[in-house]
Amino acid sequence: MQFNENTPIYLQIVRAIKEKIALGELASGDKFPSVRDIASEFRVNPNTVSRSTQILEQEGIIYSKRGIGSFIVEDDKMIGDMRNQMAKDHCQSFIKNMDRLGFSRQEALEILTEVYDGKH
Amino acid sequence: MQFNENTPIYLQIVRAIKEKIALGELASGDKFPSVRDIASEFRVNPNTVSRSTQILEQEGIIYSKRGIGSFIVEDDKMIGDMRNQMAKDHCQSFIKNMDRLGFSRQEALEILTEVYDGKH
Amino acid sequence: MQFNENTPIYLQIVRAIKEKIALGELASGDKFPSVRDIASEFRVNPNTVSRSTQILEQEGIIYSKRGIGSFIVEDDKMIGDMRNQMAKDHCQSFIKNMDRLGFSRQEALEILTEVYDGKH
Amino acid sequence: MQFNENTPIYLQIVRAIKEKIALGELASGDKFPSVRDIASEFRVNPNTVSRSTQILEQEGIIYSKRGIGSFIVEDDKMIGDMRNQMAKDHCQSFIKNMDRLGFSRQEALEILTEVYDGKH
DNA sequence: GTGGTCTAGACCACA
DNA sequence: GTGGTCTAGACCACA
Numbered sequence: 001m002q003f004n005e006n007t008p009i010y011l012q013i014v015r016a017i018k019e020k021i022a023l024g025e026l027a028s029g030d031k032f033p034s035v036r037d038i039a040s041e042f043r044v045n046p047n048t049v050s051r052s053t054q055i056l057e058q059e060g061i062i063y064s065k066r067g068i069g070s071f072i073v074e075d076d077k078m079i080g081d082m083r084n085q086m087a088k089d090h091c092q093s094f095i096k097n098m099d100r101l102g103f104s105r106q107e108a109l110e111i112l113t114e115v116y117d118g119k120h
Numbered sequence: 121m122q123f124n125e126n127t128p129i130y131l132q133i134v135r136a137i138k139e140k141i142a143l144g145e146l147a148s149g150d151k152f153p154s155v156r157d158i159a160s161e162f163r164v165n166p167n168t169v170s171r172s173t174q175i176l177e178q179e180g181i182i183y184s185k186r187g188i189g190s191f192i193v194e195d196d197k198m199i200g201d202m203r204n205q206m207a208k209d210h211c212q213s214f215i216k217n218m219d220r221l222g223f224s225r226q227e228a229l230e231i232l233t234e235v236y237d238g239k240h
Numbered sequence: 241m242q243f244n245e246n247t248p249i250y251l252q253i254v255r256a257i258k259e260k261i262a263l264g265e266l267a268s269g270d271k272f273p274s275v276r277d278i279a280s281e282f283r284v285n286p287n288t289v290s291r292s293t294q295i296l297e298q299e300g301i302i303y304s305k306r307g308i309g310s311f312i313v314e315d316d317k318m319i320g321d322m323r324n325q326m327a328k329d330h331c332q333s334f335i336k337n338m339d340r341l342g343f344s345r346q347e348a349l350e351i352l353t354e355v356y357d358g359k360h
Numbered sequence: 361m362q363f364n365e366n367t368p369i370y371l372q373i374v375r376a377i378k379e380k381i382a383l384g385e386l387a388s389g390d391k392f393p394s395v396r397d398i399a400s401e402f403r404v405n406p407n408t409v410s411r412s413t414q415i416l417e418q419e420g421i422i423y424s425k426r427g428i429g430s431f432i433v434e435d436d437k438m439i440g441d442m443r444n445q446m447a448k449d450h451c452q453s454f455i456k457n458m459d460r461l462g463f464s465r466q467e468a469l470e471i472l473t474e475v476y477d478g479k480h
Numbered sequence: 481g482t483g484g485t486c487t488a489g490a491c492c493a494c495a
Numbered sequence: 496g497t498g499g500t501c502t503a504g505a506c507c508a509c510a
Binding site for chain 1: 220234
């Protein structure tokens, strides 16, 4: 057991941006905010944000036009896939957690349903 | 959005211990490992572990006898409740995450089912 | 009979602060003195005070805002309840003490009345 | 405000013995247990107990016969007075505590009555 | 500056 | 040995 293997900030930012894109808050084809803007929004160092945008670019979610800035990819399928992948990741975590507590698939789904029902 | 609100080590230890109890690896009524043993197992300072065990005691999961050691409570219902509460907490997180991605309850359950089925 | 189960400093501080709040010396909604200020007032280590304020926070009597400080809860009912609880605790101790000396309720009340009347 | 001015053990023992005498567990005229017996009963150092018995002797509650041991005074009035004095001391503490919380005599008595009533 | 976390190390009562 | 308390001092995120 190791402690304090915390998710680094640049990955937390990657996820936060992906969520905005997934929800259309940052729309397909739009200009992507500048590193400086993101840095001031999240109150972090611009270098940290650069690291995040590099990852987003590697994953093909944004691309940069030299001298103009970055843009969100105009590929709705890709963005949809990304959103689905994020959802699956959350599912994997959920399953792993319930498993570690010894809950079977059926039990996990029952409890989840209860919690959904208790949420109005 | 705030970053680096890292779960402190003492709470990570609390959770790790609760999981062991929930699964019966540490059984009801058993002697609980000493603060110093846990500290050396997890390579942390005994004071940090002490903080964890005091939380577990506040929550009624263990109790300590001065000069002897700590023990896991002999109350299977309480331990069952604890396990259920941990499960519900994981459900809440899951729901919150899927919600933030814009997935409805039905969609979330479908994706979860797919992932359970191993379609990934 | 056990001796020297001394009330720890951090609990003595909790009580001292509660009394100040109960009496309105620290008023509802006010900024709460900083951990370091209390520590130097009471000549104890800041960590000790921190432990006290965390208890007060758990009990819902103060709340802290990261980077700003702690505040007394703006809930006069809660503060009134706290004051009543403290009073009841003193009553419990009194009753227990008189009981241990073999005084009935009526006898205890008679003596208490005498002492209130200043016949001593 | 000073902390940790804890009642020293020898005074805690004085009070414990007085309570036993007040209740007749140690009867008027009886032989008083030896310093060693008391020390082992309370698990403290015999020197500490000596200090306690000296106080009891000064207060005229026990007396020693050279070579034989100590005895509880055969003076029921004195013992009754002692018991009353202890009761009054508890009353004084109670009044001081309720006063510090800002409760008037009448309020204090009302709350005390409630707590007595809630005690069955 | 503010509260929160963690460590190293000491001392204590109890068994 | 066991848990509990306290200190000194460091570092952190947040404002």
